Amino acid sequence: MTRILAIEDDEITAREIVAEFSRRGFEVEHVADGREGLVRAVSGEFEAVTLDRMLPNVDGLTIVSVMRKAGIDIPVLMISALTDVDERIRGLRAGGDDYMTKPFASEEMSARLEVLLRRARVQPRETMLRVQDLELDLVTREARRGGREIALLPTEYKLLEYLMRNAGEVLTRTMIFEAIWGYHFDPGTNLIDVHLSGLRRKVDPPGVTPLIRTIRGSGYALSATA
Amino acid sequence: MQQLEIWRTTTFRLTLAYGMAFAIGVVAVLGLTYASAGVFITDQMNEIVVGQARGLHDVPPTALAATFRELEAQDIRHVYYFGLFRPDGGWIAGNVHHLPQGTPADGHPRELRQPGYQPGARAVVERLSSGELLFVGFDAKVLSGVRTIILSALLWSGGLTLVLGLAVGAVLSLAPLRRIQAMQRASQPILDGELSARLPTSNRRDEIDLLAGIANGMMDEVERLLWAVKSVGDNVAHDLRTPLTRLRALLYRVRQETGPSAAHAEMIDQALSETDTLLTRFRALQRISEIDRRERRAGFAPVRLQALVEQIGELYQPLAEQHGLRIVAETEAACEILADRDLLFEAFSNLVGNAVKFTPAGGLVSLKLTKRAQGPRLEVTDTGPGVPEGEREAVLERFYRGRAASQAPGCGLGLSIVAAVARLHSFHLELGDAGPGLRVTLDCWPAAMSR
Numbered sequence: 022m023t024r025i026l027a028i029e030d031d032e033i034t035a036r037e038i039v040a041e042f043s044r045r046g047f048e049v050e051h052v053a054d055g056r057e058g059l060v061r062a063v064s065g066e067f068e069a070v071t072l073d074r075m076l077p078n079v080d081g082l083t084i085v086s087v088m089r090k091a092g093i094d095i096p097v098l099m100i101s102a103l104t105d106v107d108e109r110i111r112g113l114r115a116g117g118d119d120y121m122t123k124p125f126a127s128e129e130m131s132a133r134l135e136v137l138l139r140r141a142r143v144q145p146r147e148t149m150l151r152v153q154d155l156e157l158d159l160v161t162r163e164a165r166r167g168g169r170e171i172a173l174l175p176t177e178y179k180l181l182e183y184l185m186r187n188a189g190e191v192l193t194r195t196m197i198f199e200a201i202w203g204y205h206f207d208p209g210t211n212l213i214d215v216h217l218s219g220l221r222r223k224v225d226p227p228g229v230t231p232l233i234r235t236i237r238g239s240g241y242a243l244s245a246t247a
Numbered sequence: 248m249q250q251l252e253i254w255r256t257t258t259f260r261l262t263l264a265y266g267m268a269f270a271i272g273v274v275a276v277l278g279l280t281y282a283s284a285g286v287f288i289t290d291q292m293n294e295i296v297v298g299q300a301r302g303l304h305d306v307p308p309t310a311l312a313a314t315f316r317e318l319e320a321q322d323i324r325h326v327y328y329f330g331l332f333r334p335d336g337g338w339i340a341g342n343v344h345h346l347p348q349g350t351p352a353d354g355h356p357r358e359l360r361q362p363g364y365q366p367g368a369r370a371v372v373e374r375l376s377s378g379e380l381l382f383v384g385f386d387a388k389v390l391s392g393v394r395t396i397i398l399s400a401l402l403w404s405g406g407l408t409l410v411l412g413l414a415v416g417a418v419l420s421l422a423p424l425r426r427i428q429a430m431q432r433a434s435q436p437i438l439d440g441e442l443s444a445r446l447p448t449s450n451r452r453d454e455i456d457l458l459a460g461i462a463n464g465m466m467d468e469v470e471r472l473l474w475a476v477k478s479v480g481d482n483v484a485h486d487l488r489t490p491l492t493r494l495r496a497l498l499y500r501v502r503q504e505t506g507p508s509a510a511h512a513e514m515i516d517q518a519l520s521e522t523d524t525l526l527t528r529f530r531a532l533q534r535i536s537e538i539d540r541r542e543r544r545a546g547f548a549p550v551r552l553q554a555l556v557e558q559i560g561e562l563y564q565p566l567a568e569q570h571g572l573r574i575v576a577e578t579e580a581a582c583e584i585l586a587d588r589d590l591l592f593e594a595f596s597n598l599v600g601n602a603v604k605f606t607p608a609g610g611l612v613s614l615k616l617t618k619r620a621q622g623p624r625l626e627v628t629d630t631g632p633g634v635p636e637g638e639r640e641a642v643l644e645r646f647y648r649g650r651a652a653s654q655a656p657g658c659g660l661g662l663s664i665v666a667a668v669a670r671l672h673s674f675h676l677e678l679g680d681a682g683p684g685l686r687v688t689l690d691c692w693p694a695a696m697s698r
Binding site for chain 1: 272338489495523561562566568569596688
């Protein structure tokens with residue numbers, strides 16, 4: 022079972038994190054203090070960490086940079102009440118893998134952490150992505166569904182690559198917008214939806230089993246299983 | 248900036264008024280001196296002529312001619328006039344050959360109002376016991392001398408007082424003028440919205456400092472109140488987001504546990520989407536204050552707008568197609584500008600999003616990036632209903648939605664975010680008429696500080 026360390030000093034937020042991960046089938050350990058959190062984080066017992074930016078005794082930035090210096094490269098999802106863009110940049114530069122601001126939707130948090138976990142596990146040297154009969158050649162940038170070639174626009178290619186790299190994971194619209202366009206604001210649900218439905222028309226033509234699933238109230242997933 | 252001229256300063260006017268009052272005083276004093284001196288001198292002259300006449304009274308008329316010559320010889324100043332006339336006015340002796348008119352022989356001194364005598368000259372005519380008329384006059388050389396002296400004193404002192412008053416006024420006004428101009432410069436940032444700026448004060452504790460102190464005190468209060476109002480807004484947005492996020496999490500969990508076929512599934516979905524709308528609005532509100540709070544120019548880096556605009560066009564292409572619109576991006580290779588790339592993208596995105604939202608099917612949304620002398624200009628034009636002239640300022644405010652927008656989804660914060668981003672960069676944002684449709688122009692160079 023995947024073990025996750027949640028370093029978070031706000032009690033209610035901590036309870037939410039623990040509840041969300043337990044529901045997803047993770048084993049969660051919660052620590053409220055910065056110094057204790059640092060000790061646990063470098064213990065090597067966990068596969069991922071959610072880390073509050075501001076903590077008593079030792080702050081989040083210090084924890085993540087100490088972890089990286091100690092050679093511990095497990096995914097770190099930083100969670101902070103500081104919404105400033107500069108804070109995000111600082112968090113990522115210190116070694117965080119992703120940055121979320123409070124308040125957050127818990128499924129957004131678990132979605133992000135699962136993408137991080139997956140990225141950490143999968144060897145990134147693949148040249149070909151496969152999900153059932155859907156193939157994406159990362160060298161020639163060609164996509165095929167059941168042997169039939171799909172013509173993709175550059176944005177659609179990036180979208181499909183992102184979906185396939187994270188096949189089976191729920192990807193929220195915010196995560197998609199951040200990953201494909203690289204911006205961190207709320208673009209409005211519809212804007213991302215139309216891009217997805219354009220891609221869906223090409224990937225899931227009538228008569229084949231649909232692969233791109235809409236997850237109501239959260240986002241999208243490219244199904245690994247039917 | 249309105250220029251303050253030196254002659255408009257209070258000090259200058261005060262000094263000038265003081266100088267004029269002083270000049271009037273000088274004139275009055277000199278005039279009074281002249282008048283009293285005149286009276287005194289006239290009295291003296293009267294006594295001189297009467298005394299002289301009295302002295303000559305007892306001289307036998309036959310000896311008068313010789314006495315006249317004797318007296319004239321003593322009169323070095325040539326101020327005495329003598330004359331002896333027959334009762335019918337015929338000349339007998341003396342240096343006056345005609346008996347002047349208007350001098351009755353009554354022994355009273357009078358002014359000699361005759362050509363050939365200076366104004367103010369006095370004379371007396373007496374009838375001798377033998378019947379001849381004796382004329383004694385005294386010229387007004389002293390009086391006119393005194394007059395000349397006083398008049399020139401009047402001119403010089405009056406003129407000097409005025410000239411000196413003007414000069415001293417100008418010099419005295421310079422220092423306050425400089426301080427007022429410094430204050431004018433210092434107040435410009437306040438007018439431009441920099442509420443933390445203050446007016447300069449010195450340690451003189453004079454009236455200018457007093458006024459500056461009062462103005463600064465008022466600014467403190469205004470700033471405090473504005474912050475209070477702002478932070479109430481920010482805190483409300485922030486504080487409400489947390490419970491709303493939890494509410495959404497709960498709804499989401501309920502939705503997952505009930506499954507898609509449950510009777511209430513649709514209602515829960517609706518509740519979820521309403522909660523999302525609320526969260527979006529609070530997020531946008533918080534976003535505006537975040538942008539407003541940001542340190543000016545912190546995090547600015549060179550940005551190429553051409554790529555940014557093309558990316559926006561591409562981002563909105565599918566959405567425009569879904570609405571049955573064409574979207575066209577025309578870009579010129581404009582120079583790099585110093586800006587916050589992410590915020591500019593967000594602002595452009597909001598502009599194009601609005602255009603797409605409000606333009607009816609079959610319309611056109613065009614993005615145009617042109618190179619101006621001062622920098623790049625972005626224009627987003629649509630063929631929608633436009634914004635009436637009277638509402639163009641208001642739509643930039645939070646939550647204001649134009650009449651045309653009241654039917655469309657959204658919260659009226661998109662343009663406020665654009666306005667906040669423009670404010671942060673000191674870019675000029677303008678809504679205009681594209682006839683038909685709306686044209687939003689964003690001048691991507693720092694607008695002049697003058698207003």
